[in-house]
Amino acid sequence: MMKKILMMLSLFTLVLAACSSKEEGKEKPTKLVVSTWGFADDFFRPEVYEPFEKEHNVEIVVDSGNNADRLNKVRQANNDVDVIYLSDYYAQQGIDEGLFEKVDHSKIPNIDKIYDKAKAPNGADFGPAYTIAQFGIAYNPDEVSKPITSWKDLWSKDLKGKITIPSITSTTGPMFLDAASKVSGSEEFNEDKAFAQMKQIMPNTVKEYGQTSEFVNMFSQGEIAAGPIMEMYFGDLQEAVPNAKFISPKEGGYAVMNTVNIVKASDQKELAGEFMNYILSKEVQEKSAKAKVDSPVNTEVKLSKTEAKGLTYGDNVINSLRVLDMKFVNEESKQWIDRWNRELTH
Amino acid sequence: MKKRYLYLLLLPGLLFLTIFMIIPILLTIGTTFFTENGFSIQGYLDFFKDRYFIEILLTTLRVSLFTTIICILLGFPAAYYISKLKQRKKAIMLLLTIFPLLTSPVVRSFSWMVIIGKNGVVNKMLMGMGLIEQPLDILYTPTAIIIGLVHLFLPLIIVTLVGVMENIETDLLKAAESLGASRLAVFSKVIIPLSVPGLVIGSILVFVGSFTAYTTPALLGGKQRVISTFLYQNAITLNEWQVASIVATIMIAVTVLIISIMNGLAKKLNPKG
Numbered sequence: 001m002m003k004k005i006l007m008m009l010s011l012f013t014l015v016l017a018a019c020s021s022k023e024e025g026k027e028k029p030t031k032l033v034v035s036t037w038g039f040a041d042d043f044f045r046p047e048v049y050e051p052f053e054k055e056h057n058v059e060i061v062v063d064s065g066n067n068a069d070r071l072n073k074v075r076q077a078n079n080d081v082d083v084i085y086l087s088d089y090y091a092q093q094g095i096d097e098g099l100f101e102k103v104d105h106s107k108i109p110n111i112d113k114i115y116d117k118a119k120a121p122n123g124a125d126f127g128p129a130y131t132i133a134q135f136g137i138a139y140n141p142d143e144v145s146k147p148i149t150s151w152k153d154l155w156s157k158d159l160k161g162k163i164t165i166p167s168i169t170s171t172t173g174p175m176f177l178d179a180a181s182k183v184s185g186s187e188e189f190n191e192d193k194a195f196a197q198m199k200q201i202m203p204n205t206v207k208e209y210g211q212t213s214e215f216v217n218m219f220s221q222g223e224i225a226a227g228p229i230m231e232m233y234f235g236d237l238q239e240a241v242p243n244a245k246f247i248s249p250k251e252g253g254y255a256v257m258n259t260v261n262i263v264k265a266s267d268q269k270e271l272a273g274e275f276m277n278y279i280l281s282k283e284v285q286e287k288s289a290k291a292k293v294d295s296p297v298n299t300e301v302k303l304s305k306t307e308a309k310g311l312t313y314g315d316n317v318i319n320s321l322r323v324l325d326m327k328f329v330n331e332e333s334k335q336w337i338d339r340w341n342r343e344l345t346h
Numbered sequence: 347m348k349k350r351y352l353y354l355l356l357l358p359g360l361l362f363l364t365i366f367m368i369i370p371i372l373l374t375i376g377t378t379f380f381t382e383n384g385f386s387i388q389g390y391l392d393f394f395k396d397r398y399f400i401e402i403l404l405t406t407l408r409v410s411l412f413t414t415i416i417c418i419l420l421g422f423p424a425a426y427y428i429s430k431l432k433q434r435k436k437a438i439m440l441l442l443t444i445f446p447l448l449t450s451p452v453v454r455s456f457s458w459m460v461i462i463g464k465n466g467v468v469n470k471m472l473m474g475m476g477l478i479e480q481p482l483d484i485l486y487t488p489t490a491i492i493i494g495l496v497h498l499f500l501p502l503i504i505v506t507l508v509g510v511m512e513n514i515e516t517d518l519l520k521a522a523e524s525l526g527a528s529r530l531a532v533f534s535k536v537i538i539p540l541s542v543p544g545l546v547i548g549s550i551l552v553f554v555g556s557f558t559a560y561t562t563p564a565l566l567g568g569k570q571r572v573i574s575t576f577l578y579q580n581a582i583t584l585n586e587w588q589v590a591s592i593v594a595t596i597m598i599a600v601t602v603l604i605i606s607i608m609n610g611l612a613k614k615l616n617p618k619g
Contacts, residue, residue, distance in 0.1 A: 068583045075585065161483065169583040207486045207568045222465040223485065337584060342398045345569050 031058040032268055032275065035074070036085040038064025040293045047287050052278055058271060066211060067171065074099050074263055082266040083275055087171040088121040088129065088257040092326040095122050100261040103127050107273055110280035110298070115318055118297040121257040122326055129257035130279050131294035134231040134312040134321060135172050136253040138246045143225035151179040151249045154226065155197075159204045162225040164218055167208040168340040174329045175254040176228050177336060178322075182251050191336070195343055202344055216240070230256055235292060235310050248320070255321035258294075289313070371598070378592045389592045399576075403596075406573040409488055409563075410556035413495040417503045417552045418545065420496070425507030425544075426537070429514075440508065444501045451498060455565035458494050459485060486568030494562040499555050503548035510544030511537070539615065546612040553608075554601050573597060 036044075041062065049060040063070065063081055067090040073079050074094065086094065094100050102125045105111050111119055111128050118129040139148045145158050154163055166172040180201070181194035206224060209215045212233045218224045220240030229237070231253075234246040260279065262272040278284060285298040295312040296303075303313055312318065379385055393399050428439045446454065461467050462484040469481040484490055514537060522532045560574040567575070573593065581590035 072582060072585065169579060202569070205569065206483075217459070221459065221463050223463055334584065337579075341571070341579075345571055 031060070032083065032271055033061045033063055033079065033081045034083045034085070034275070035063040035065075035070045035079075035081040037066065038062070040291075043288070043291050043293050047291070048279065048284055052275060056271065056274065068169070071099075074265075077265060080265075080267075081263050082268045082272045083260060084263055085130075085258060085260050088259055088326050089171045089174065089329060091122050091127065091259045091261055092330040094261065095126055096327075096330055099264055100126060101264045101266065101269060103262060103273070103276070108277045108280070110277050113282070113300055114280055114297040115299060117255060117318060117321070117323060118257060121259055121323075127259045127261035127276065128280065129259045129297060130285075131232075131258050131288075132297055132312055132318060132321070133256040133258070133295055134248060134253045134317065135175050135228060135256050136231060136246060136248045137226060138219070138229045138234055138237050138244055139226035140219070140241050141243055141245055143222075147245075148226055148247060149250055151228075151251050152183045154204065154228070155183060155201050156204075159226060161204065161206055163201075163204045164207055164209050164215055164224045164227040165201065165205050166228060167210045168333075168337050170210050171256060172228065172230065172254070173340075174333065174336065175256070175322075175324060177340075178254070178324060179228070179249070179251065191332070191339075195339055198340075198344055208345075219244070231310070231312050232295065248317070252320060252322045255318075255323050257323075374591050375595045375598070378588070378595050389588065390596075393592060393596065402571050402573055402576050403600075405488065405570055406557060407600075409491050409495070409572065410553050412492050413499065413556040414549050414553045416492065416496050417500050418549060421500055421503035421507060421548065422541075422545075425504045425511055428504065429508045429511035436508075440505065443504050446497060447501055451494075451559075451561040452565070454497060455494055455562055458490065458497070458566060462490060462493065485566065488567065488570060490566040490568075491563045491572070494566045495556045495559060498559070498562060499552040502551045502555070503545075506548040506551065507541060507544040510541050514540045542612050542615050546608050550605055550608055553604055557601065557604075558597060 034049075041064070044062075049062075052058070053060055063073070063079060065073075067086055070081075070084065071086060071090050071094055074081055074084060075097065084094070084100075091100075105120070105124065105128075108128070114128060115132065118132055120126065121129050137148055137151070137154065141147065143162065148154070153159075154165075166176055168174070168177065177194050177198065178189055180197040181189045181191075184190070184193040184197040186193045207214075207218070209218070209227075212229065215224075215227060215229050216233060216236045219227070219237050229246075231246055234244070237244045237246075260276055262269055262276070266272055280298060282298050282300045285294075285296040286301045288294040289296040289301055289303055289311060290307055292310055303311070308314065312321075378389055379387060381388070424443075428436055428443070431439060459466070463469070464481040464483075464485070466485070468484070469478075472478045473481065484493075518536060518540075519532055522536050523529075527535065558574055560578060563572045564575050564578070571579075574597075577590050577593045577597070580586040580593065
């Protein structure tokens with residue numbers, strides 16, 4: 001009997017151990033808590049954080065996770081985040097909910113040196129974008145019958161069961177919806193036409209992706225041949241599929257802006273402001289561009305052709321990108337998500 | 347210690363469950379009945395009038411049901427075989443059985459992606475043998491979810507069944523045989539009825555587990571949603587905690603309903619058990 005109880009017990013702990021997947025530890029109280037995605041940490045730690053730590057005598061603690069999870073943590077106020085990196089879509093949600101401190105742009109001198117587009121993606125009172133990524137199309141030329149050049153090509157019958165699209169709840173979801181509206185022939189954004197158009201792309205879609213890593217996986221496993229993706233992840237695709245191509249669709253790619261904001265509850269606002277100014281500096285922007293981590297927004301950064309490969313770089317490119325009005329997107333997103341769920345996902 | 351004080355032993359566990367499980371669950375359920383205008387069940391009415399939600403619920407139930415049936419079909423013979431082994435071999439086999447539980451669901455789901463994908467082992471093999479010309483679409487369909495869930499929950503049903511089958515007296519089987527029962531009759535008239543309690547517990551574990559599983563459907567499923575991914579979307583991405591709580595309450599209710607149905611069935615099948 002005892003033996004059996006022991007066995008059941010150990011089995012139970014095993015099951016428990018198997019079930020507890022995502023555990024997050026509590027961070028200790030420190031100086032500057034930076035909430036970010038957590039990719040390329042081996043670059044940011046030595047090249048970006050450490051010099052700042054030395055100069056200002058602070059310890060930077062990183063809280064990593066995807067946009068939604070990290071914004072939720074700030075919402076629930078259960079961590080002491082000071083600075084938060086978010087895509088413009090999620091930053092707008094935080095702003096509308098009053099979670100972020102207003103930023104006095106005159107106190108961030110480096111803002112003057114960045115592209116106009118990047119200065120105030122969520123309004124003049126809030127944080128700038130420190131990088132702009134292009135949202136375009138990647139495809140595998142060996143798997144498609146003719147080269148893809150436009151958003152419209154993704155609707156082609158040849159791609160049946162061969163593409164993935166971003167989920168409406170991800171940053172690029174609304175952009176793809178806007179592209180669908182363009183493909184439907186509407187000059188201005190038209191919700192009904194966009195959804196009607198989206199319905200037609202569903203036979204081509206194997207799965208929606210919520211995280212770019214899912215796209216990379218499906219692409220490298222040959223589950224998909226094409227799909228809309230941010231240019232900054234194209235390197236990962238090429239590693240798996242050397243022939244892969246990235247294009248700016250002829251109707252125009254979209255600007256995905258990753259912003260940085262100061263959390264209202266922070267007790268290190270001044271330092272947070274310094275940090276914001278620091279990551280916009282030519283020095284940091286150049287380093288992250290050369291390491292191919294982030295495309296630069298600081299106009300003083302000059303890159304050679306090889307250095308710029310895989311980055312969204314240059315006045316022409318940046319100026320050609322379409323920008324969604326995030327305030328509008330955020331107001332409509334609940335409705336879009338509901339329609340997306342009902343009309344497209346079954 | 348007198349027998350009537352024995353119940354004190356329950357206290358620590360009970361206290362823990364009350365604080366960390368019962369109270370939070372009651373709070374979750376409680377909030378779903380209150381809106382700004384006071385008590386209301388409108389939230390639930392809206393849900394059950396919503397064809398989209400019903401469809402998700404049915405998909406989830408269907409997937410869980412298939413998973414349970416497949417687990418029973420695969421688990422029953424395996425458990426019977428294991429229960430007949432000698433002590434040492436049995437221990438090894440049980441260890442092997444629970445081995446899949448040692449890897450995380452994420453890792454397991456990724457392995458399945460490699461196996462059942464378009465260029466996966468299964469499709470490559472079938473195409474190599476000339477059985478199919480186009481790769482089969484398995485990954486990102488409900489079938490993929492079922493495969494992943496069966497892999498995840500089969501150990502649970504085997505382990506519970508072995509526990510019950512061990513206790514079937516060999517004398518009973520011998521008696522049945524000596525009274526002229528064929529092997530098939532022994533199996534269907536003696537072994538199966540006596541295994542019903544294990545079958546019920548195992549099925550409940552598998553069914554409820556499949557019904558609430560998140561990782562496997564999120565990774566292996568396609569465009570179709572199941573109830574747990576729907577709940578996750580509402581709570582985490584949309585910050586709609588009210589809707590998420592209603593979904594959670596519906597999940598609890600369905601779980602309780604399923605458990606009582608299975609218990610009722612068990613009583614019918616095995617009235618003395």
